[in-house]
Amino acid sequence: MAILEFCQWLQETSLSVSIRESILMFPLLEGGHLLGISISAGTIAISDLRMMGLIFKKESASDVFHQLIPWISAGFLMMIITGTLLLISEPIKCYNSVWFRLKVLFLFLAGLNVLIFHSSKIYRSMHEWEWAADPPRAAKLAGWISLISWGIVIIAGRTTAYNF
Numbered sequence: 001m002a003i004l005e006f007c008q009w010l011q012e013t014s015l016s017v018s019i020r021e022s023i024l025m026f027p028l029l030e031g032g033h034l035l036g037i038s039i040s041a042g043t044i045a046i047s048d049l050r051m052m053g054l055i056f057k058k059e060s061a062s063d064v065f066h067q068l069i070p071w072i073s074a075g076f077l078m079m080i081i082t083g084t085l086l087l088i089s090e091p092i093k094c095y096n097s098v099w100f101r102l103k104v105l106f107l108f109l110a111g112l113n114v115l116i117f118h119s120s121k122i123y124r125s126m127h128e129w130e131w132a133a134d135p136p137r138a139a140k141l142a143g144w145i146s147l148i149s150w151g152i153v154i155i156a157g158r159t160t161a162y163n164f
Contacts, residue, residue: 019089039075061130103156110149
């Protein structure tokens with residue numbers, strides 16, 4: 001089954017129709033999605049900026065990360081659940097949107113960046129550089145990739161919602 005055929009089938013399911021035609025469900029999901037993005041992307045940005053040595057210089061990077069991980073995780077989970085339900089409600093619109101595809105691409109890139117960073121020597125040796133005035137270039141690069149990726153995810157997501 002091709003992706004478009006799957007989207008056409010999904011759009012006709014009772015769950016899709018129920019969300020799309022509900023007076024409250026779609027706006028509640030969209031509000032929850034925005035809240036999840038705000039929590040997740042906001043705390044990820046704080047984490048990235050600390051990793052780059054730009055904020056909270058008097059706090060160790062690992063302490064900042066450990067304090068933010070529950071917030072990042074909760075926001076991300078909320079964003080994924082509500083985003084999946086929003087996708088189910090309008091799969092053909094999402095399929096036809098270049099902005100949605102861009103969002104998914106950069107969401108994947110952000111996830112790949114996290115996986116690469118957390119499996120890298122830089123992450124494993126964080127205890128050696130987390131107090132440094134100038135963190136390693138690889139840590140800064142991972143932070144920039146994350147910030148840019150999440151910025152594009154947010155902009156493309158908002159454009160998907162309002163640009164048919």
